[in-house]
Amino acid sequence: MASTAAAAQVAVPSCTGLRVSSSSAKVSSAKSTAVSVKSVAPRASLEAAKKVAGNALVATGASLLLAFGAHADTVISMGTADGQLLFDPAAVTVAAGEKITFKNVGGFPHNIVFDEGPGNVDALSHDDLFNAAGEEYSITLTEKGNYEYYCEPHSGVMRGKITVS
Structure with a gap:
């Protein structure tokens, strides 16, 4: 085997904080051994960084969807399945334009009568009685403010409030 005495330049990256620099080192080989250096660590680091960045992008996108309308x-x-007479939750805060659904669960009959709020609250009321589980009534409030409501047959205990922000 022939001896190789040639010198080779190898760029060795060094990272300090946010600064990246390259320093050169001379490598000489006095023996006839062939050395093959394959850079695996930087590629693995790059792949890991891509994966982390991709995961962060997906999480950010999901957060934005939740914040801007995909809620x-x-x-x-x-009422409740065991007959309790209440609105659950009794107080909620929603964004203007968000759909609110009242769902009949138990302790019938129920209705929804709005007695306070901005605008024509009478138009929001559902005076007809719900007499079966699963019946629903939906509204969308676009005007900001506090809306108070109650169940007419159980007005002493079933009262609620919606705050539109």
């Missing part, structure tokens, strides 16, 4: 409607239960 679920607000559901307010009327």
